[in-house]
Amino acid sequence: MIKTMDPNFIEWVKQHLDDVEKTKQILTALLRLLSPKWWKKNWQRIAIRFFLAIFAFVLLFRFVPVPFSSYMAQQQVGHWLQGNFHYWAKSTWVSLEKISPHMQLAVIAAEDQKFPSHYGFDFTAIQKAFKHNGKSTRKIRGGSTISQQTAKI
Numbered sequence: 001m002i003k004t005m006d007p008n009f010i011e012w013v014k015q016h017l018d019d020v021e022k023t024k025q026i027l028t029a030l031l032r033l034l035s036p037k038w039w040k041k042n043w044q045r046i047a048i049r050f051f052l053a054i055f056a057f058v059l060l061f062r063f064v065p066v067p068f069s070s071y072m073a074q075q076q077v078g079h080w081l082q083g084n085f086h087y088w089a090k091s092t093w094v095s096l097e098k099i100s101p102h103m104q105l106a107v108i109a110a111e112d113q114k115f116p117s118h119y120g121f122d123f124t125a126i127q128k129a130f131k132h133n134g135k136s137t138r139k140i141r142g143g144s145t146i147s148q149q150t151a152k153i
Contacts, residue, residue, distance in 0.1 A: 065093040
């Protein structure tokens with residue numbers, strides 16, 4: 001007596017064979033991405049797209065308020081890691097015109113007192129840091145300005 005196979009089993013096998021084929025396609029694509037030949041051929045295209053994406057975000061956030069700061073993201077993730085999923089980092093953006101000029105200068109001065117008088121590079125501070133770090137075994141002094149720190153980010 002010949003038994004027939006369960007149609008559900010046949011369907012299950014077909015479905016998993018499709019999954020195997022998809023997995024094979026994904027692995028093939030990943031191996032292609034890892035090959036030096038592929039990178040040699042496509043690195044310029046990737047670099048251009050990367051810099052265009054950065055430029056697009058800078059341009060976008062020139063006109064649209066930034067949705068969150070790095071501090072807000074840090075606080076949000078910290079609360080999530082502690083299991084507090086009800087916390088939500090919120091902020092209210094205020095135009096620069098609504099902030100007192102004294103407050104603006106105080107915030108900048110807290111980081112770089114000479115910011116209003118140099119053009120992004122405080123050469124005196126950089127020179128002092130270079131001399132200090134040359135004499136010291138521990139390189140603890142920096143000479144970077146707000147502009148340089150922003151560029152590092």
